[in-house]
Amino acid sequence: MRAWKWIVGILVLAGLAVGGYVVWERLSRVESTDDAQIDGSIFPVSPRVKGHVIEVRVQDQAAVKANDILVQLDPRDFEVALDKARAELADAEATLTSARTDIPVTTVSTASVLSGARSSRLDAAAQVSGAEQALGAAKARLKTAEANVRVAEANANKSAQDVERYKALIARDDISRQQYEQAVADAEAGRASVDAQKAAVTEAQQNVLAAEKNVEQARARVGQAEATVEGAMTGPQQVKSSEARAQSAAAKVAEKRAEVEQAELNLKYTTITAPASGIVARRAVEVGQYIEPGQQLMAIVDLNHVWAVANFKETQLKGMRIGQRADIKVDANNRTYSGHVESMAGASGARFSLLPPENATGNYVKVVQRIPVIIALDPGQNNDLSLRPGMSVSPTVHIR
Numbered sequence: 001m002r003a004w005k006w007i008v009g010i011l012v013l014a015g016l017a018v019g020g021y022v023v024w025e026r027l028s029r030v031e032s033t034d035d036a037q038i039d040g041s042i043f044p045v046s047p048r049v050k051g052h053v054i055e056v057r058v059q060d061q062a063a064v065k066a067n068d069i070l071v072q073l074d075p076r077d078f079e080v081a082l083d084k085a086r087a088e089l090a091d092a093e094a095t096l097t098s099a100r101t102d103i104p105v106t107t108v109s110t111a112s113v114l115s116g117a118r119s120s121r122l123d124a125a126a127q128v129s130g131a132e133q134a135l136g137a138a139k140a141r142l143k144t145a146e147a148n149v150r151v152a153e154a155n156a157n158k159s160a161q162d163v164e165r166y167k168a169l170i171a172r173d174d175i176s177r178q179q180y181e182q183a184v185a186d187a188e189a190g191r192a193s194v195d196a197q198k199a200a201v202t203e204a205q206q207n208v209l210a211a212e213k214n215v216e217q218a219r220a221r222v223g224q225a226e227a228t229v230e231g232a233m234t235g236p237q238q239v240k241s242s243e244a245r246a247q248s249a250a251a252k253v254a255e256k257r258a259e260v261e262q263a264e265l266n267l268k269y270t271t272i273t274a275p276a277s278g279i280v281a282r283r284a285v286e287v288g289q290y291i292e293p294g295q296q297l298m299a300i301v302d303l304n305h306v307w308a309v310a311n312f313k314e315t316q317l318k319g320m321r322i323g324q325r326a327d328i329k330v331d332a333n334n335r336t337y338s339g340h341v342e343s344m345a346g347a348s349g350a351r352f353s354l355l356p357p358e359n360a361t362g363n364y365v366k367v368v369q370r371i372p373v374i375i376a377l378d379p380g381q382n383n384d385l386s387l388r389p390g391m392s393v394s395p396t397v398h399i400r
Contacts, residue, residue, distance in 0.1 A: 032396040036310035040389040041302040048269040073270040082263040089256035096249035278302040303385040310395045311370040319399035342376040
């Protein structure tokens, strides 16, 4: 009887040992925690422009699809701004067209004016040369006329002296009457010749004055032609100025085109659409409300993209690796979902808290930290979209 007790006792102890080993072996292959919850993408919805709300198309908890219209703002102010921007763009384009047209016109006009000015300067220079030659000839004729006057005066004086001498001779009948009359006629001819030569001198002087005037006028025309050439030489600068005006007009067109695009965007922004498919949450907008850019109107919870965030103790991460299989038990429906370790956080949760722990004061107490681990669901696990961000879960990671 006592032997049987020993045998039973030994068998019980062996069974407990085997059971303990099996439990230890199983528990050593997994790591689990109840500090975990479902997380997901939550998209805040806010306007890009300010305005009055004229329509709200969704309510809280409503299911929406991506690009569905959620809120409509009054578009009239933005339509007016767009019309104004388009009108200013049309004006800028017209200015650019005019500026580009002026460039070839200015180029051709400049070349024509410069060529004409140079031709006029050559003609004026030729006229100056001709006028100076005519002036030289007039001065030569004046000198000849003055010399002729002196010769005529000398001849007239000689003839007058002969007449006086012949008067005494004719009184004594030393010469014939015919000789005396010839001397008188020669004296009169001499005086007439002097008068004629003086008239020729006067005419020559007038010709010299006219030639000098012609020279002055020709030189004035040369000055005018040179001034015209200098003015025409500024043509390249005028062309550059026209090109600069065209470039400025082109820049203005680009600016106005950007303003039109911005006005079109602002008009488009008056229609606020869903950034993703999901469920509407925290709606905070009503018809008639005046909203500002960045003001949160509601949120869209994307139920198609959820995952589990498990805060494992740092002592549990020794054998944990990315890609390991995981089971996620959800408290809400008591279902277990399959997944895998997708990533591990770069720091503990305490490091991202509002007041991180400060261990340099000397009152250090070692506390086991928790590291967030992202566990992704396998495809097809959440087809019924029953998982909601914030749900409590208990994940188990198979580390071996």
